[in-house]
Amino acid sequence: MDRKKYKQLRVIVAFFVSAIVAQAVIRDRYLLASAGVLTGMIFMVLMRVKAKIRTDEREATVQEKAARMTYAIFAPTIGITAFLLLLPSKGGIDVFSKGEWLFTESLGMVFAYLTLFLIVIYAISYHFFNKRFGGGGDEE
Amino acid sequence: MKNKLKVYRAMHTLTQEQLADTIGVSRQTVNAIESDKYLPSLGLAFKITNLFKVKVEDIFIHEGEENDNEN
Numbered sequence: 001m002d003r004k005k006y007k008q009l010r011v012i013v014a015f016f017v018s019a020i021v022a023q024a025v026i027r028d029r030y031l032l033a034s035a036g037v038l039t040g041m042i043f044m045v046l047m048r049v050k051a052k053i054r055t056d057e058r059e060a061t062v063q064e065k066a067a068r069m070t071y072a073i074f075a076p077t078i079g080i081t082a083f084l085l086l087l088p089s090k091g092g093i094d095v096f097s098k099g100e101w102l103f104t105e106s107l108g109m110v111f112a113y114l115t116l117f118l119i120v121i122y123a124i125s126y127h128f129f130n131k132r133f134g135g136g137g138d139e140e
Numbered sequence: 141m142k143n144k145l146k147v148y149r150a151m152h153t154l155t156q157e158q159l160a161d162t163i164g165v166s167r168q169t170v171n172a173i174e175s176d177k178y179l180p181s182l183g184l185a186f187k188i189t190n191l192f193k194v195k196v197e198d199i200f201i202h203e204g205e206e207n208d209n210e211n
Contacts, residue, residue, distance in 0.1 A: 057165065059166070059169075061178070
């Protein structure tokens with residue numbers, strides 16, 4: 001199986017998985033949705049192994065840059081959003097502490113924890129990869 | 141960084157696809173290297189030069205203090 005055929009098959013599998021998940025969600029069968037996603041993932045892995053697809057180094061560079069940009073955009077956006085959502089309720093503005101605006105505080109808390117989670121994951125993975133690629137050692 | 145990959149590939153009558161398959165990358169990567177949009181890793185550069193039985197500096201020419209594959 002060559003790369004082109006692998007890419008075509010991947011599109012077909014993705015199409016079937018999305019169709020199954022959509023049907024499952026419409027019919028309230030969440031177990032079927034999870035099974036569909038799991039089967040799709042297994043199928044993709046098997047296809048990748050069979051096609052002997054290696055991650056191309058240019059592709060890996062593109063992925064690294066895309067991931068870095070995603071983090072650089074997403075972390076501050078979600079952090080600032082959390083701050084702005086929490087500010088009115090913590091700032092003593094009564095209108096945001098009750099009624100239909102009550103959700104802003106909860107949403108702000110969720111966003112704030114998501115920001116923390118993101119930063120923690122980044123810090124852990126940075127530490128891990130830094131060690132793996134020989135960083136941090138001062139001895140000769 | 142400039143390179144003569146296209147010249148060497150033509151000399152060996154290889155298509156981008158054939159070269160890509162031989163060195164284990166995608167055709168797009170070969171195309172990106174040839175058009176100076178992507179600087180290959182040292183490992184890939186050696187793979188290419190070993191294939192054509194030349195030195196790295198015969199294909200890849202460093203030109204000053206530019207920042208290739210810049211972040």
